[in-house]
Amino acid sequence: MSFGLLSLLPPLLAILLALATRNVIPALFCGVWLGATMLAGYNPAAGLYNSFSDFIVPSIGDEWNATVLIYCGLFGVLISVLQRTGGAHAIARAISRKVASARGAQGSTLGLGMLIFFEDYFNALTVGSVMRPITDRMKVSREKLAYIVDSTSAPMCLLGPVSTWVVFVMGLIGTQLGEMEVSGSEYLIYLSSIPLNFYAWLALGMIFYIVVTQWDFGPMARAERRARKTGKLMEDTAKPPSETDAMELKAPEDTARKRNMLVPIGVLLAMIPPLFLWTGNFPENDLVTAVGNADGGQSILIATLVAVMTGLAMGMSQRLFDFREAMDIVVEGIKSMTLVYIILALAWSIGSVTSELGTADYLVSLTEASIPPSLVPVLLFLIGAVVAFTTGTSYGTFAIMIPIAMPVAAAMDLPMALAIASVLSGGIFGDHCSPISDTTILSSAGSSCDHIDHVRTQLPYAVTAGVAGLVAFFVAGVTGTTWIGAISGVAVMLTIALVMKALWQPRQVDSAPQSR
Numbered sequence: 001m002s003f004g005l006l007s008l009l010p011p012l013l014a015i016l017l018a019l020a021t022r023n024v025i026p027a028l029f030c031g032v033w034l035g036a037t038m039l040a041g042y043n044p045a046a047g048l049y050n051s052f053s054d055f056i057v058p059s060i061g062d063e064w065n066a067t068v069l070i071y072c073g074l075f076g077v078l079i080s081v082l083q084r085t086g087g088a089h090a091i092a093r094a095i096s097r098k099v100a101s102a103r104g105a106q107g108s109t110l111g112l113g114m115l116i117f118f119e120d121y122f123n124a125l126t127v128g129s130v131m132r133p134i135t136d137r138m139k140v141s142r143e144k145l146a147y148i149v150d151s152t153s154a155p156m157c158l159l160g161p162v163s164t165w166v167v168f169v170m171g172l173i174g175t176q177l178g179e180m181e182v183s184g185s186e187y188l189i190y191l192s193s194i195p196l197n198f199y200a201w202l203a204l205g206m207i208f209y210i211v212v213t214q215w216d217f218g219p220m221a222r223a224e225r226r227a228r229k230t231g232k233l234m235e236d237t238a239k240p241p242s243e244t245d246a247m248e249l250k251a252p253e254d255t256a257r258k259r260n261m262l263v264p265i266g267v268l269l270a271m272i273p274p275l276f277l278w279t280g281n282f283p284e285n286d287l288v289t290a291v292g293n294a295d296g297g298q299s300i301l302i303a304t305l306v307a308v309m310t311g312l313a314m315g316m317s318q319r320l321f322d323f324r325e326a327m328d329i330v331v332e333g334i335k336s337m338t339l340v341y342i343i344l345a346l347a348w349s350i351g352s353v354t355s356e357l358g359t360a361d362y363l364v365s366l367t368e369a370s371i372p373p374s375l376v377p378v379l380l381f382l383i384g385a386v387v388a389f390t391t392g393t394s395y396g397t398f399a400i401m402i403p404i405a406m407p408v409a410a411a412m413d414l415p416m417a418l419a420i421a422s423v424l425s426g427g428i429f430g431d432h433c434s435p436i437s438d439t440t441i442l443s444s445a446g447s448s449c450d451h452i453d454h455v456r457t458q459l460p461y462a463v464t465a466g467v468a469g470l471v472a473f474f475v476a477g478v479t480g481t482t483w484i485g486a487i488s489g490v491a492v493m494l495t496i497a498l499v500m501k502a503l504w505q506p507r508q509v510d511s512a513p514q515s516r
Helices: 004-021 024-039 044-061 063-085 087-096 102-115 120-137 142-159 164-180 186-196 198-213 219-230 259-279 287-293 296-317 323-335 338-357 359-370 373-391 394-411 416-433 438-447 451-479 482-510
Strands: none
Touching: 004 024, 004 338, 004 359, 004 394, 024 044, 024 338, 024 394, 044 063, 044 338, 063 087, 063 120, 063 164, 063 259, 063 296, 063 323, 063 338, 087 102, 087 120, 087 259, 102 120, 102 142, 102 198, 120 142, 120 438, 142 164, 142 198, 142 219, 142 416, 142 438, 142 451, 164 186, 164 296, 164 338, 164 394, 164 416, 186 296, 186 416, 186 482, 198 416, 198 451, 198 482, 219 451, 259 287, 259 296, 296 323, 338 359, 338 394, 373 394, 373 416, 373 451, 394 416, 416 438, 416 451, 438 451, 451 482
16 A cells, blocks of 8 residues: 655655654654554544554564663663762763863863763763863863763764664664665664765764864853953853752762773673674674674674673672662663653654655656755754754754654665765764753753853854754765865864854953953
């Protein structure tokens, strides 16, 4: 049965409801229900029943999807273990002893943010809270601290080889490969998208540029001038989060050691290559074949389990907690991923619904007739940015857009990695600009910065990297060459930053009396 134009209704309903309610869970469920209703002859009661019997329950019970849910839970446990054992705090204390300037404090914040690449919430709260005393001492504004924290957390989660974000996106890619009946390793496909994630790289490059040159522009320049000249780390009217609102991490004892984070993460990263070879039947298969045939989900699951066991053993051996408390940490870590479980289950379900309705086939026929393939990455980036900005969630954006982007890319003979990277980049760009984004809110909280001041001062920097990313995707799509797109993006970003710096300098000087 062909639904044609009507096949767009479920994903469009999901997008519109997500924009209107700013909550992706009911939006995705309504999309699933509408699609199931259409498939049930437009019977809403039968559609509700079929939503669970034909889509949601089978999605959760699928072997691959169940694997994803399990290693999502294990990642939540790992984050809880690292939080409880306090390795990040120990690393921050070691860094603080060597910081002697504002540039050094900002660079150290950037370095710690890049080191904690495996979970955005943990990154935002940890880096902000542990580096705040250091940046305060060096008279770095709270707005600058929140910007560095926010602009490293999400990009690093997508650029690192393993993270909660990688696990989530792999789940979406793997399910879509099954729907498309295409073979391939979802992990290798994800890894191939990392070099093409232009916005994430440019956002990090923007921080490096600002930290090294100390050439701020826009409202951030005024905030930094206020902090350096008057010692006021925030505006007089600022309302930073309270200690409770900031969701401070449980501070470990001063005896917490740096190895409490470095060893478990080292175990996690070190185990993935041999597990890939093992699950790929090496040495019976040659190296390339083994990696291509590897079971990425099982490999990451086992590696994460061993890392969790290592962290728990280290914590108990140091008497940071006993066995009963360790089991409580495991339970709390699994519970912390509940929202991810729900979004994933609904994302898989709406992907199955759109496949049954023929949504991707219709979109392909539509785009082939009216949109040049070279512009598809740009459109995916822009749509992803709008959805993320208005909903405040990158996860929800990925869940809605990847099931659409991958079939379109396959049918139009576009690189799959480029289409996926366009969605990922658009999602985090919109997330960085959105005042209702969870990571933006947590970055303000962890840095104890007025939330509106954080959004206002970060926006010019995010838009600069976003415009540069848009150009990079356009050039990469037109030329078909990644490195030309990347160079174009960097050139545009530096040009905009230099122009903004030149234009802002007179205003900054003129406004000096008002900064007192």
